[in-house]
Amino acid sequence: MTTPGGPDRRTGGPVGAPELLESRLAYRNPWMTVREDSLRRPDGSDGLYGVVDKPDFVLIVPRERDGFHLVEQYRYPVGGRFWEFPQGSWPEPAKTSAAGGDPDGAAGTGGPSPDAVALARAELREETGLVADSLTWLGRIHVAHGYSSQGCQVFLAEHLTHGEPCREATEADMAQRWVDAGTLDEMVADGRFVDAPSLAALALLQRRPRGGGRTGGHR
Numbered sequence: 001m002t003t004p005g006g007p008d009r010r011t012g013g014p015v016g017a018p019e020l021l022e023s024r025l026a027y028r029n030p031w032m033t034v035r036e037d038s039l040r041r042p043d044g045s046d047g048l049y050g051v052v053d054k055p056d057f058v059l060i061v062p063r064e065r066d067g068f069h070l071v072e073q074y075r076y077p078v079g080g081r082f083w084e085f086p087q088g089s090w091p092e093p094a095k096t097s098a099a100g101g102d103p104d105g106a107a108g109t110g111g112p113s114p115d116a117v118a119l120a121r122a123e124l125r126e127e128t129g130l131v132a133d134s135l136t137w138l139g140r141i142h143v144a145h146g147y148s149s150q151g152c153q154v155f156l157a158e159h160l161t162h163g164e165p166c167r168e169a170t171e172a173d174m175a176q177r178w179v180d181a182g183t184l185d186e187m188v189a190d191g192r193f194v195d196a197p198s199l200a201a202l203a204l205l206q207r208r209p210r211g212g213g214r215t216g217g218h219r
Contacts, residue, residue: 016042026050054150056140057089058120059197061205062130062157067180071127074173083187084195088123112137112153120155128176129165132157138204143197154201156208
């Protein structure tokens with residue numbers, strides 16, 4: 001008998017894990033690689049799986065005065081502008097593990113790497129001009145584990161100092177606003193706040209009691 005996601009007592013590996021027969025690099029650029037894996041499933045049938053490998057990125061929830069700071073930008077793949085929490089990653093291949101941390105998902109306890117903490121601070125300041133005196137790791141989520149290995153390290157930023165953003169050329173069109181918690185709830189309900197990692201970050205935040213101190217924080 002096995003539990004969902006647990007080990008298969010017959011093989012010692014995850015339940016349903018296929019045998020990797022061959023892996024071929026199909027595409028690479030500074031931000032991602034795409035590989036095609038030839039697999040043999042547990043029932044003996046063969047198949048192909050395309051996987052997008054990208055480094056983990058960070059997402060920061062800037063909370064202030066019973067509300068949140070949001071950014072809005074144009075997202076090319078879906079052809080529209082969307083509100084979300086500040087987020088970003090290192091583009092260079094040498095930094096592919098910089099945002100790494102606990103690989104076991106949001107429920108894990110391993111915590112983020114020091115580079116992930118530094119990246120979260122840098123992205124927050126770059127996109128919003130905000131500097132957080134308190135930065136607390138909320139967890140790691142899988143972004144699209146049906147086709148990608150990428151994860152997201154989620155942080156809560158509090159006790160904020162305001163400054164000027166220093167955005168990259170690709171962020172020149174970015175807008176920024178503060179909304180109270182009730183307005184954000186309305187944005188979620190009426191489809192104005194649909195970024196999946198940002199919605200997952202809100203779920204992680206709900207698990208953390210307000211006024212829980214700086215336990216697990218990074219200063």
